[in-house]
Amino acid sequence: MQPLERYASLVDDFDAFRAACERPLPSVVRVNTLKASIERAREALNAEGVAYEATDWHPGVLRLDERGPGTSWPYFHGWLHGQEEVSALPALALDPQPGEVVWDAAAAPGSKTTQLADLMDDEGVLVGNDNNLGRLSALRHNAERLGITNLVVTNQDARNFSFKPFGDRTDDAKRIEAFDKALVDAPCSCEGTIRKNPDALDRWSMTHVESVAGIQKGILRRAIQATKPGGTVVYSTCTFAPEENEAVLDHVLDEGDCEMREWDAPDGFETDPGVTEWDGETYDPSVELAHRVYPHRNDTGGFFCAKLEVTA
Amino acid sequence: MTDADSNADPPENDGQQFDRLPATADERVVPGRPTREEVVQWWDQRFGVPPETWDGHTFWEKGNGKIWAFAADVVSPIAVEGLGLRILRARQEHWKPSTNAVQRFCRDATENVVVLDGDEAACFARGDDQELPRWDGDWGYVVAAHEIAGDVEPIGVGLYLHGELRSTVPKGRREDLE
Numbered sequence: 001m002q003p004l005e006r007y008a009s010l011v012d013d014f015d016a017f018r019a020a021c022e023r024p025l026p027s028v029v030r031v032n033t034l035k036a037s038i039e040r041a042r043e044a045l046n047a048e049g050v051a052y053e054a055t056d057w058h059p060g061v062l063r064l065d066e067r068g069p070g071t072s073w074p075y076f077h078g079w080l081h082g083q084e085e086v087s088a089l090p091a092l093a094l095d096p097q098p099g100e101v102v103w104d105a106a107a108a109p110g111s112k113t114t115q116l117a118d119l120m121d122d123e124g125v126l127v128g129n130d131n132n133l134g135r136l137s138a139l140r141h142n143a144e145r146l147g148i149t150n151l152v153v154t155n156q157d158a159r160n161f162s163f164k165p166f167g168d169r170t171d172d173a174k175r176i177e178a179f180d181k182a183l184v185d186a187p188c189s190c191e192g193t194i195r196k197n198p199d200a201l202d203r204w205s206m207t208h209v210e211s212v213a214g215i216q217k218g219i220l221r222r223a224i225q226a227t228k229p230g231g232t233v234v235y236s237t238c239t240f241a242p243e244e245n246e247a248v249l250d251h252v253l254d255e256g257d258c259e260m261r262e263w264d265a266p267d268g269f270e271t272d273p274g275v276t277e278w279d280g281e282t283y284d285p286s287v288e289l290a291h292r293v294y295p296h297r298n299d300t301g302g303f304f305c306a307k308l309e310v311t312a
Numbered sequence: 313m314t315d316a317d318s319n320a321d322p323p324e325n326d327g328q329q330f331d332r333l334p335a336t337a338d339e340r341v342v343p344g345r346p347t348r349e350e351v352v353q354w355w356d357q358r359f360g361v362p363p364e365t366w367d368g369h370t371f372w373e374k375g376n377g378k379i380w381a382f383a384a385d386v387v388s389p390i391a392v393e394g395l396g397l398r399i400l401r402a403r404q405e406h407w408k409p410s411t412n413a414v415q416r417f418c419r420d421a422t423e424n425v426v427v428l429d430g431d432e433a434a435c436f437a438r439g440d441d442q443e444l445p446r447w448d449g450d451w452g453y454v455v456a457a458h459e460i461a462g463d464v465e466p467i468g469v470g471l472y473l474h475g476e477l478r479s480t481v482p483k484g485r486r487e488d489l490e
Contacts, residue, residue: 035415040461040463041461044460044461047460071488071489072489073460073489074460074461076437077460077465077467078415122383123368123383123384124384128394141484143397144397144412145412147397147416149381149397150382150396152382152392153392153394154392154393155393165390166386166387167386170387174387
């Protein structure tokens with residue numbers, strides 16, 4: 001818990017924050033509407049006597065009374081996918097449409113990727129990239145179990161993502177040279193996962209925060225370059241450190257090819273604004289439009305989510 | 313890759329990339345590669361999956377006989393790790409559908425669908441083989457299904473031989489659902 005003490009000045013009711021971080025998280029599943037309607041999935045859970053409660057902000061995100069969604073028929077059929085509740089936010093912020101060309105820069109193991117596919121109604125092109133080949137097999141397994149057919153899986157360093165496999169700089173009519181939208185759910189120090197992984201902070205260090213922030217800036221910069229003007233880029237992490245959140249946004253805003261955009265969190269989901277001052281640094285005032293999610297507000301993990309529009 | 317001149321050996325399947333299937337046999341360049349027409353017909357003939365089911369999908373081969381369905385179109389060949397859903401193993405005498413393809417595309421299947429009762433379905437999902445003398449349909453690959461939440465839903469791919477239904481549910485998908 002020690003590293004979290006540094007955020008006491010940012011968080012209202014820090015005692016409640018600290019207490020929430022010490023409670024385990026409920027098991028949560030998202031209904032995969034590519035394979036079953038929310039009603040049918042819930043009917044199947046009812047028939048099996050699996051107790052759950054729908055979250056009050058999304059009818060297809062269900063909190064289970066007992067841990068582990070793996071052993072039930074609706075899970076076997078790929079109607080459900082285990083996904084931490086708060087991690088359903090960035091795909092909703094990106095709001096991908098059927099037929100668009102969408103990039104998930106750090107996709108594995110794929111809970112957000114598969115949610116993007118669901119929102120796209122499995123139409124268009126969803127490029128799920130990850131630099132870790134081992135984690136890619138989990139992404140493929142999850143996507144196939146959920147019956148997704150619009151996913152292209154790539155294994156590149158997102159910071160230097162190349163469209164070469166997609167026919168970039170050829171005259172092929174089917175080439176892809178830019179994305180309509182991109183999600184950067186960045187690798188991070190994972191402070192917000194403390195409720196899921198009690199040892200998440202064991203190896204926390206300021207050096208790690210600083211080094212991962214460099215990677216985050218590199219990935220977000222590439223996502224902005226690779227997205228068409230007018231397109232949306234969503235940046236998210238599961239951590240609290242402003243160095244990995246607002247500072248990363250400030251870095252790309254400073255380069256001038258994007259602007260922050262307002263995005264309303266779902267009704268019934270409480271968030272805090274991005275911070276504009278931290279540890280002697282000041283950030284672009286528009287980063288206030290970002291959402292900080294503290295565990296005690298909605299009884300979830302911790303999270304950060306921001307929406308950007310590419311302007312050039 | 314696709315423009316072999318007449319003196320060269322015929323092009324072969326390259327396991328490192330996805331190649332779009334030729335529409336018909338007239339357009340086939342790589343020997344032995346199934347055509348789109350053959351794939352669509354196979355699903356129709358074997359399981360009664362209507363050909364228009366696939367209107368929005370392109371078909372690709374990566375690896376020897378591994379056929380994938382993708383919901384859009386991209387350049388061919390394309391060197392990526394995954395492209396849509398692996399639906400079928402071809403280039404063998406009996407083509408074998410994948411569990412995930414059957415779950416996704418065989419909801420409206422009308423042929424070779426074995427509807428299992430509760431215990432039989434649980435046995436199948438565990439990956440166990442079972443005697444099933446009541447099936448009087450074709451031998452070979454069948455869709456194993458069961459009733460759930462008001463409708464029949466495909467579970468996976470069975471291999472029916474000599475009165476026995478063998479489960480081909482892959483190890484990573486097996487569950488004990490008793």
